[in-house]
Amino acid sequence: MNNHLLAEVTREEVQLATFQLGATKVPGLDGFNGLFYHSHWDIIQDDVFTTVQNFFITGVLPADINRTSICLIPKVPNPERISQQLGNVPDFETIAALLWQIWKARNHVIFRHHFTQPDQLVDSALALAHLHITVQNPHLQQQPKTGKKSPNPNTTWLPPVQGMIKVNIDGAFPIAENLGVISSIIRDHKGSLLRGFTKSVPATSALATEIQALLYTLKDLLQQGKHHSDLIIETDCIILVEAINHERLPPWECRALLSECEAILPSFSNMKVQHCRRSANALAD
Template structure:
């Protein structure tokens, strides 16, 4: 792995320009030794959004490297915005798993069959800070991360966040061209609501109806819990 591929090429530099704080940029791009550059970034103290920089850094490097391989071997290259969004989703998902794994026994993740994509989704609500949102991560049968999303919601219940997570997974998967999809969450109620529908007075009626319209597209989608 070279600094050119993960820091200095056009795609990588655009990704870093989006997320490296301005006060760090001069020194961030000056170091020419890979080991020294990595050491500095995993020991530096600072935060980006809700996470420490040392958490962001290796995940962004990983996704830039995957994008580089896509360009070299498949002739395709995601946008720098997509690479950052995917990194943010990976970080949110891994942090959720690490937090939960300290309190409960986590089931093993089961990959989808070959030719399918599995989107693991989750909604969350922090009543103490009045924060809510949803996230998702798509992987193939080889456990390779394909894309992800992280969406912060201005309002809504915990059920709303779970329903939104399903809708966002459907939207992202369709736009990415995935046509054989599994969406796996942990909320049976949200899955049933999307499948069966809700009454006209339900606060999430529009979201549910949009998700149901997405399910009617020309593709295969299984909702799992």
């Protein structure tokens, strides 16, 4: 068996494989289909055999041989979504949302030791993709059916008005470890992702982690030259919002971090820090 696999390829084998090509199958970029090779075999057989033989000797296949051209055939007039062209193929937003949820689930395992069920991960990705699509294409939104409740705007992420930027921040603090994880997601009025980051930070409490999420976000916005932009920062930590708006006195161990944030805030022309429900902060969670 081994000798048979290591034997040199023969002309008969190459010819047999060539004549198994579908005669009318889609041609390559050169426009030649199987019928061309069948009809002109007596002329091209030496070139074909030499190319195949060189591959088995060198292991190198000319790049042009595997090049192809893909043409999308619309399933409906004036398609607006990839799924309207390729049938059951998911939209880019769905693929991107699924990859994002997988990445988040990986971080949850590493930093929180929390495992996400695969079906929950997929459901979250589909919901996120649907939100992104409807935000970017309001005309695609369907009116709620009679008898069904409209979605509660307080439980889903709402885009800012045109011209504004919304930043969602979050922090996670695993108990028994002096290490927290922060994340920040920046989006525009269309729901398009402008920037995002995640970072491990030293922390002694959940609140200290949440404050550092705000601190590093402020620094990042300054670095990106966003200090003159109209900004909204959302967090699901009500204590942080009340402390930064001077409605509550933070614990003494967090006051130094909060003072750092307060020292940076005057650098921004128009910024608002507000609370949102955790479900509306899901992308940064």
